[in-house]
Amino acid sequence: MTPHFGKRMTSLVLGVSLLLGSGMAMAQAKTIIKLGWTSSAGDTDPYAVGAREFKKAVEANSQGRIEVQLFPNRQLGDEKPMLEGMRLGTVDAGVITNAVIAQIEPAFQVNDLPFLYESEAQAQAVLDGPVGKKMAAKLDAKGIKLLGFMEGGFRNMINNVRPVLKPDDVKGVKYRVMQNPVFIGMFSSMGGNAVPMAWGETFTAVQQGTIDGLEIPLAVIDQNKYFEVTKYLSLTNHTYSAIPLLISKRTFDRMPEDLKKAVVDAGVAATKAQRTVSEQVNASLVKSLESKGMKVNRIADAAAFRKSLEGVYDKVRTTTDAEIMQEAMAAVQQRK
Numbered sequence: 001m002t003p004h005f006g007k008r009m010t011s012l013v014l015g016v017s018l019l020l021g022s023g024m025a026m027a028q029a030k031t032i033i034k035l036g037w038t039s040s041a042g043d044t045d046p047y048a049v050g051a052r053e054f055k056k057a058v059e060a061n062s063q064g065r066i067e068v069q070l071f072p073n074r075q076l077g078d079e080k081p082m083l084e085g086m087r088l089g090t091v092d093a094g095v096i097t098n099a100v101i102a103q104i105e106p107a108f109q110v111n112d113l114p115f116l117y118e119s120e121a122q123a124q125a126v127l128d129g130p131v132g133k134k135m136a137a138k139l140d141a142k143g144i145k146l147l148g149f150m151e152g153g154f155r156n157m158i159n160n161v162r163p164v165l166k167p168d169d170v171k172g173v174k175y176r177v178m179q180n181p182v183f184i185g186m187f188s189s190m191g192g193n194a195v196p197m198a199w200g201e202t203f204t205a206v207q208q209g210t211i212d213g214l215e216i217p218l219a220v221i222d223q224n225k226y227f228e229v230t231k232y233l234s235l236t237n238h239t240y241s242a243i244p245l246l247i248s249k250r251t252f253d254r255m256p257e258d259l260k261k262a263v264v265d266a267g268v269a270a271t272k273a274q275r276t277v278s279e280q281v282n283a284s285l286v287k288s289l290e291s292k293g294m295k296v297n298r299i300a301d302a303a304a305f306r307k308s309l310e311g312v313y314d315k316v317r318t319t320t321d322a323e324i325m326q327e328a329m330a331a332v333q334q335r336k
Helices: 003-028 046-061 079-088 106-112 120-127 130-140 181-189 199-208 218-223 249-253 257-291 302-308 310-317 322-334
Strands: 031-036 066-071 093-095 144-159 174-177 193-196 213-217 232-248 295-298
Touching: 031 046, 046 066, 046 093, 046 144, 046 218, 046 232, 046 257, 066 257, 079 093, 079 144, 079 232, 079 249, 106 130, 106 181, 106 232, 106 322, 120 130, 120 144, 120 232, 120 257, 120 322, 130 144, 130 322, 144 218, 144 249, 144 257, 174 181, 174 199, 181 193, 181 232, 181 310, 199 213, 213 218, 213 232, 218 257, 232 249, 232 257, 232 302, 257 295, 302 310, 310 322
Parallel strands: 031 066, 031 093, 174 193, 174 213, 232 295
Antiparallel strands: 093 232, 144 213, 144 232
């Protein structure tokens, strides 16, 4: 081998090594976002729909530089531990029930006020506007970035004791409620026995008769098979179920600017798509749940429920951000 040929071979080997090293570095540079939620991975589960829409949008926006891994069914824990993990940076992202977010940022209690919103469109307009932005800013200050107010539809009451036609029908019935003062106050005000309970324990508790029922959106009833363990579905539409898409600030802040934009834009697109699917699904769910054996009724007088719950509003004013609450109520009036 001539010295000249040897030098060429050395250069070629070095070049191949650099290319391989560069390829490995690019592969290692892919950003992984682990996104969790606590309900099912079903085709129409509102949390699952939102998660899949976000995965599709962010992976397309980032041209594959971000991979979103999905973890349904409490694989990353219950919602409160997931939120705490986001603050610490040990959990990347989640689709989380509004009432649980309110446990760490009381401004979100406003969204859970009974009979505040009359329609999905009204709620969306308020949450996509200045009120929602102020809530997001407060959560951001606690280490969690809000990417969009996805929705589960309105929450309704299901139980094994009696249909709910008027507030008195709630009396004495043991309802699982989220560990949130608004929901505890709501059911207590109507004379119900409010039982705070983590989501993961609820199905078995209903099945075994430890509690009589609970309140959840139609799609969650269907996708989590609550029609198998509860008899009565009362269409109370008492609370709009916001299920925000969230990401840890620590996870987000580690990204370069172009990937941050990909994530933010994906949150907007995914929220819009998820809401559309939620609306389509809810339109057919009542008949579907009836066909699966649930006895369905509508409440007789929504005004009677509102009157019985006036004290909840008074109490929330003392525990939430009063300015945001007032702005939300004013914004709702403008959109009637």
